Amino acid sequence: MHIFIKKKYINEILEKTDILEVIQSKIEIKKTGKNYSAVCPFHQESKPSFTVYHHKQYFYCFGCKIHGNVIDFLMQYEKISFVESIQTLAKITGIKITQYKKKTTNQKEYINQINQYHVLKKISYIYHKNIQFNHSYLAKIYLKKRNINSKMINEFQIGYCHHKFCILNNILSNKKKYIPILEKEGLLKIKNNIPYDTLQYRIIFPIKNQFGKVIGFGGRSIYQYEPKYINSPTTTIFNKSHNVYGIDKIDKIKKPPYILIVEGYFDVISLTQYKIYNVVALLGTIITKYQISMLFKFTDQLIYCYDGDKAGKIAIWKTFKNILPYVNHQKSVKFIFLSPGEDPDSTIHSKGKNYFLKKIQYAKNILDCFIKIIFKKMHLYSISDKAKILHITIPLINKINDPYIKISLKQKLGNIIGITDEIRLNQIFYTKKKKNYTHNYKLNNIRILMSLIIQYPVLHLCIPYHMNELKKINIKGIKFFIEIFNICKKYNCNHTGQIIEIYRKKKNINIIKQLSCLKNMINKKNIKITFIQIIKKIYHTTLIKKYNKLIIKDRLKKINKTEKNILWLINKTIAKNK
Incomplete structure (x- = not known):
């Protein structure tokens, strides 16, 4: 709910x-x-x-x-x-x-509003408890072969899903009621009207968020079933491109010197077993901008350790493209390269903790790896290869935000391919920047009024006598301005943050946010005077338009008594304002 x-x-x-x-x-x-x-x-x-x-x-x-x-x-x-x-x-x-808690009589809506965290926590507990039973002996044998001890099984709440074990029969009393939510979570499917667990015959790894709440599951087949690994589908609380496995184990109190990024669940568990902490695994092959931003909040250094196979090498190159924009003098990225056929899990068990710590200690900086990998398969004496190098590297180097790193890479690249002239290098790397039109608004009077009332909500206390008359004016945006003005008055708003909160779920929230930082070039001392003057000006301009229409009508002798009275009142008001 x-x-x-x-x-x-x-x-x-x-x-x-x-x-x-x-x-x-x-x-x-x-x-x-x-x-x-x-x-x-x-x-x-x-x-x-x-x-x-x-x-x-x-x-x-x-x-x-x-x-x-x-x-x-x-x-x-x-x-x-x-x-x-x-x-x-x-x-x-x-x-x-x-x-x-808002209740609803609609059963389907009620099911969709069930606390997902609570349900997943219960299911995780059952999977973990299930691995202790005799019918899960195959899972125990598999984990033993992978050198995972009982302490780690409990630490990471590793579980098992047996073919005789069904979530519906163990956790839920009302089966039909919970089938839709469990299907949505990807935990069960229905075949011939019979529900069955989608993670059958798999070792279960609960995936948690940084607060330790279960948000999904990963399953590793212990037979020859394909795919070897499967993850929960995208839900309202889980997206594999936004999360990493092991984030709940990161030291949140003391800032870790680095976070080690690996590929698989067993890599994280085995390294932790050998007391190498602050290790996370991606839930896909390539790191995303969401994962990078999240991890850099905990540390200033990320160290990648990919498998020493062909897929690992491909992943390294793709990582360059995503990670380079985030590298600067404060945030660094390094790489550990393993031998072909090795992965962190097998390496730590076969060669020990000290060997792996040395690997971490001598991890290579991403910028050095970047240059090395680019030139590894290209011949510098070939003009076509030089052109290809520039074609590959220029877009990537231009992604780097740190100017000093960008200059250093340009110079290094120029020295290698034989272009040492700084002017020529800058010409090669020059890219025309796209103009940012986000705040390129036409500053008309209504837009200025709206920006002023949003940025200085206390202006609702300055109520000119024309305000009620503004409601009758047919100008684009005037109704929205009056709406904002009345909301500020109703809730007695005194800063922008309150208005943003009131409009949070309304369709005009983006307009509110954009106008909240619009530079209207008005001196703070003149805000109140300008606000009142603009309202008077809008009102006065509207009166003159109405006056001119009635004058033309009067000349054509098509005006009635009521319109004559209106013309007289408008003329009187205009004269008074002058």
């Missing part, structure tokens, strides 16, 4: 929370003029593009475009839900909140 928190609690939390204090507790931030800036925690960059507008209680990154209020920041930074973010802020502010 969904958990709901009343708006009054959210508004109270936002009033008592200082976004600057929350962000300062997570990242290093410096004052720049009237605002605050930092290196963005959501993407890798060399120059700060992350800005905190203190008076607005709002943040915006001009690099990756992530923006929002303090709730959005916590959700993005901690990778937590909206409710968890509110709960965290409630603890900080000392506000006691009441949560409500």
Whole structure:
């Protein structure tokens, strides 16, 4: 079931929370003029593009475009839900909140709203318990062959799914009720109206998030069934490109010197068994930007250890393409190369901990590997190969954000292929940057009004006598401006973060967020005067248009008594405003 928190609690939390204090507790931030800036925690960059507008209680990154209020920041930074973010802020502010669970009579909707974490935790427990029974002796034999001891089986809650063992018969009392959710989680299928476990005859690895909650499962066949490994499908809480196996074991208190990235479940478990910690496994062959960003929050150094087979070498090259934009003077990436036929699991068992620690110690920097791999299979005396090298390397090097690393790689590449002239090198590497039209808005009066009321909600206290008349004006955007104005008045808003929260689930939220950081070039001292003047100007311009229409109609002798009175009143108002 969904958990709901009343708006009054959210508004109270936002009033008592200082976004600057929350962000300062997570990242290093410096004052720049009237605002605050930092290196963005959501993407890798060399120059700060992350800005905190203190008076607005709002943040915006001009690099990756992530923006929002303090709730959005916590959700993005901690990778937590909206409710968890509110709960965290409630603890900080000392506000006691009441949560409500919304019930529904619709059975299908009810099933879809079941707490997935709770269900998966129960299933994980049953899989793990099942491996202790006699009918799971084949799984025990397999794990013994892989040199996995009982301590690790319990540590990682490794389980087994036997053909006689069915989730429905062990965990759930009402079978039909839970079939849809278990199908969605990929844990069972139905054949000839008979449900069966999709992970039959497989060693089970519970996949957890960074908070230790089970979000999915991996299964390894102990027979010759294909595929050898399968993972849970994408669900509302699990996406294999966003998560890594073993993230729950990372030291969250003390920042680890590195995180070791391997390919498989057994690699993580075996290395941990030999007391090599802070190891994670990708749930696919290639690391994604989501995984990179997540791992760099815990450490400044990632070390890849791929299998020494052909697939491992292909994966290394593809990794270069994804990881290079994140490399800078603070964040580094290294590689460990194993011999053909080896993987971390077999290496640690055959050659021991000390051998593997030396491998980690002498891991090679990604930039050195990059150059070495590119030139390994190409002949520098061949003009076509030189052209091919430039064609491959230029797009990759241009992805690097750190200017010093980029310059060094350019020079190194130039020396190797025989282009030492700096001007020629710059011409070769020059790429025309795309213009960013994100904030290229036409600054008309309505847009300025909306940006002002969003950025300075206290303007709702300045109510010109024309405000009610604005409702009658047929100008694009005026109704939305009045709506924002009335919301600020209703909820007594005093900063931008509150407005963003009110519009969070409304269709106009993107417009609100874009206008919240629009530069309207108005001096802060003149905000109130400008706001009132624009409203008066819009009203006055509309009156003149209406006046001119009635004058033309009067000349054609088609005006009635009511219109004559309106013309007289408009003329009087225009004269008064002058």
